[in-house]
Amino acid sequence: MDERQEELAALNALHMLEGDEQRSLDGACVSDKELRALNTELEQVAVELARLVTPVEPPADMKKRIRAKIRSRGGPGAFGVSRGVIVGAAGWALAAGLAVASVWLWNERSKLIEQHAAAVRAIAAAVPASSPAEERKEARSLEDELKSIRDDYEKKQAALNTEIESLRIRETEAQTRITQLTAEADSLKQQNAQTQMEITILQSTVWEYRRSEMIVVWDRLRRQGVLMLDKMPRVEAGKDYQLWVVDTQKPDPVSAGVVTVDDKGVVKTQFKPVEAVDKAAKFALSVEKKGGVPKKEGPVVFIGP
Amino acid sequence: MSQPELNDEELLQRAGRRDVRAFEQLYDRLAPRLHGLLRQMLHDEREAEEVLQDSFVQLWDRAPSFDPARSQAFTWAAMIFRHKAIDRMRMLGRRNRLVESAALEHSVLDAGSDAAADAELETSERAAAVREALRELPKDQRQLIEFAFLKGLTHHVLAESLNLPLGTVKTHIRLGLLRLCDLLKGGR
Structure with missing residues (x-):
């Protein structure tokens, strides 16, 4: 740092520089740490002079004006x-x-x-x-x-x-x-x-019905169902298939009606037991006299589940 | 709730944390002297009031960045106010001329007379130290520094106004400020 730079720092502390001199000092301060420190120190010293200024009370409303401006x-x-x-x-x-x-x-x-x-x-x-x-x-x-x-x-x-x-x-x-x-x-x-449907698939243990199929879909709430038979042998003359619903609360199976299969041994039909069935435990298909009987007499070919 | 026990630095720090009461208390402490400074620099009561107002608004804005480890609250504030005043002078085109012919006589700090020191100054150790250091300077150096500080003029204008060689102005200011710096650091 030379005397010229010291001079610039001193003048700068009192804000006396302008234009090129100011830029010259600013540029030098960037690279010269010592000059930068001196510049700062002199500025701090210079501003200390403000302590010696005679105080003058500002207008009474000045604080209010400042507050209003900030707000x-x-x-x-x-x-x-x-x-x-x-x-x-x-x-x-x-x-x-x-x-x-x-x-x-x-x-x-x-x-x-x-x-x-x-x-x-x-x-x-x-x-x-x-x-x-x-x-x-x-x-x-x-x-x-x-x-x-x-x-x-x-x-x-x-x-x-x-x-x-x-x-x-x-x-x-x-x-x-x-x-x-x-x-x-x-x-x-x-x-x-x-x-509340229940589906039951039954198979016969009777030799002639070994290929036959019987499916019962039982609606417990409505107490009625759908019966599907397939590959059923033709019954002999004077006979009919009859469906029975076994209710554990009743002593005998309840008839659900006569079932007639077509030439191919197929039938799909709705049924409803002749008496109300509370709990259908099993379904059975028997061969009965033509037109059906009120109480099961003939041989059972399907029963289940 | 009043905060009479807080010093200026603590008040400024609180203002930085958006404590309005602390800011207003700081205003009460600093405003008279800073207002006096602005009147000396601007020679216009209305201008001085406007700059005072703007500067306190800026002080509030900048308070969060105040660091007491780097400077005292008063000098930090005075720097802001002086910058504002010089900006205003520049705007008004006054920086390159003296406002009035009698400015020199009025541009004197209270360093020369014990009687001029008011009660507040007497209680300020730092102000007393500054006053004492200023008295130690040769008269030419002291007057030039005081004039430069209070007028905010460029050294060219100052030399012309005082009818002094530019080199003399620069040298007096450099030597005077360096000496002042030494004295305030305890040097002799």
């Missing part, structure tokens, strides 16, 4: 409720129905505030003292950084608001769908309760 600007530094708090509160209100998103939003805001504070501290630590030019530069840098953080935060908040709105719409749609499905399920349950 009127709004923004993050306004008196009263800070902008961050307002935004935070809005975030909470928006996310009232979606607590997780709201907490995330709040955490993001806290993180951003911490990041900004850390950035300010880091800058302060990195630059032990500042010249006016450095201070202006630092102020601009901090303002830019703050603006960038605020913009970033507002973008994130806008994105979150959109997402929250989208989630709300989807939630409403899902609720509607759930209501529909619940109604359908209730209806099906009701139908299922009303039907």
Whole structure:
């Protein structure tokens, strides 16, 4: 550091430089740590002179005017409720129905505030003292950084608001769908309760009926069913197949009617026992006199389950 | 709730944390002297009030970045106010000329007279130290520094206004400030 630079630093401390001299000093300070320190030290010393200025009371309403001006600007530094708090509160209100998103939003805001504070501290630590030019530069840098953080935060908040709105719409749609499905399920349950079908497949132990098939679908609630027979041998003249329902509560099987198969030995027919059957334990098919009998007499060819 | 026990640095730090009461208390302490500084620099009561108002708004804005390890609250604030005043002078085109012919006589700090020191100054050790250090300077150096500090003029204008060679102005200011710096650090 030479005498010329010392001179520039001294003049700068009193804000006497302009134009090329100011730029020359600023440039030299960037690369010369010693000059930078002297510049800062002299500026601190110079401003100490303000302690010796004779005080003059400002107008009585000055404090009120300053307060009003700070308030009127709004923004993050306004008196009263800070902008961050307002935004935070809005975030909470928006996310009232979606607590997780709201907490995330709040955490993001806290993180951003911490990041900004850390950035300010880091800058302060990195630059032990500042010249006016450095201070202006630092102020601009901090303002830019703050603006960038605020913009970033507002973008994130806008994105979150959109997402929250989208989630709300989807939630409403899902609720509607759930209501529909619940109604359908209730209806099906009701139908299922009303039907309560039992299906029984029977096979015969009688040699002639070894290839035959008998299926009974029994509706317990309606106490009626459907009988399907296939590959049944033709019965001899004067005889008929007769279906029986065995109820454990009754001493004898209850007749469910005469069954007539076609030429191919096939039949599908609805049946209903002649007496009410509370609990159909078994079904049986026997060969009876033509037209059927009230009480089983002939041989049983199918029984089950 | 009042905070009478807090020093200026603590009040400024609280203001940085958006404590309005602390900021207003700091205003009560600093405003008279800073207002006096602005009146000396601007020679216009209305301008001085406007700059005072703008500067306190800026002080509030910048308070979060104040670091007591780097500077005292008063000097930190005074730097902001002086910058604002010089910006205003530049805007008004006053930086390159003297406002009034009698400016020189009025541009004197209270370093020369014990009687000028008011009660508040008497209680301020730092102000007493600055006053004492300023008295130690040769008269030419002291007057030039005081004038430069209070007028916010460029050295070219100052040399022309005082009818002094530019080199003399620069040398006096350099030597004077370096000496002041030594004295305030305890040097002799």
